[in-house]
Amino acid sequence: MSLPSSLRRRLPVAGAVIAVAALALTACSSGGSASVPGGTSSSGSDAAVSAVFKDAPVAADSLIIPDSTMAKIKARGKLIVGEALDAPLLSQQDPTDPTSVTGFDADLAKLLAIYILGEPNVEIVPPASETREALLANGTVDVVFNTYTITEERATQVDFAGPYFSSGLAVAVKSDNKDIKGIDDLGGKTVIVGANTPAVTEVPAQQPTATLLTFGTDPQAVQALVQGRGDAYVQDYTLLASDALANDGMKVVGQPFTTEPYGIGLKHGDADFKSFVNNWLLEIQKGGQWGQAWKNSLGTVVDSDIPTPPAIGSVPGS
The missing domain is CATH 3.40.190.10 (Periplasmic binding protein-like II)
Structure with missing residues (x-):
């Protein structure tokens, strides 16, 4: 988180x-x-x-x-x-x-x-x-x-x-997204991240062509993802799991790619x-x-x- x-x-x-x-x-x-x-x-x-x-x-x-x-x-x-x-x-x-x-x-x-x-x-x-x-x-x-x-x-x-x-950081997408399977698929995508979280630097390090969209709170980021304002949301795996549990409009894909x-x-x-x-x-x-x-x-x-x-x-x- x-x-x-x-x-x-x-x-x-x-x-x-x-x-x-x-x-x-x-x-x-x-x-x-x-x-x-x-x-x-x-x-x-x-x-x-x-x-x-x-x-x-x-x-x-x-x-x-x-x-x-x-x-x-x-x-x-x-x-x-x-x-x-x-x-x-x-x-x-x-x-x-x-x-x-x-x-x-x-x-x-x-x-x-x-x-x-x-x-x-x-x-x-x-x-x-x-x-x-x-x-x-x-x-x-x-x-x-x-x-x-x-x-x-x-x-x-x-x-x-x-x-x-x-x-560790992981990737969440809208529940109907079948194209993004993890961090390797985020090149050229709009990626939602939380302000002052490791994703701010880790996503560009692994996918330099991704465009970051930053939000100050997790609920704001989840809402942006479900509304389709970004292609994916990168955040801690555990947090994403709890978010997905409460929101059937999103899902976690792949495994954490950092520790x-x-x-x-x-x-x-x-x-x-x-x-x-x-x-x-x-x-x-x-x-x-x-x-x-x-x-x-x-x-x-x-x-x-x-x-x-x-x-x-x-x-x-x-």
Whole structure:
């Protein structure tokens, strides 16, 4: 997103804020059932939701260093997250219940809140792809879960924990298009891309005769594709899959043609918090919560086993 790297995701009103009120997850350590703030999982199964948060790790007091970002979040009583509200399978707000935000990124954000606070108290600030760095730099958000592709250039402005997931750019076309099968067929075509996503540079690198048509949000790009304003839409495979699931006017063709490691955006220069978040990632991978979160969201539309998480610090910029 740059799901894309971006994916996403950006609400038309980027300043909108939603507080996901949370009850204490007493079941996190006991294994009992609990009402999970933020709504049910993408599958709608209470049992599946419980599996994500069951026995979720909580950081030892010794890890909450005095005067650290972790300590400030704990004192505040909530984790403030840059996260989309319009990204199916990743971070999707329920239109009938604005406090319910579900998906892979949403569940990971709640798991991080549990690790720091003992309960999933999350406040969401929907970012535009071009505002994520500023939201971190000025302290508006503590972290960004937004299919935020790790690059060395971005790493000069923000720190990245992770990578926590790896996707890649892929191609979507109108559902009745039988001519375009993937990136190799985009020469001379009008290709829709998201602003400030890897597609902006990757498409011209692979197809220099393609003409780019740029949009600031994923919904705008999807609408342009379905309306026939472009021949194809290049975006993160996972985001395109969720878009196609919700819109029978488009389909994903071929396989991803790049590898995009998603990182958790953090304020630049906060080494203690980066180490803390990386350790948390290892904990939820080992404990099975990472895999269950994937299974309940992206795994509902992807025909494969739970993927192996990418190694922490395995890409330049992480």
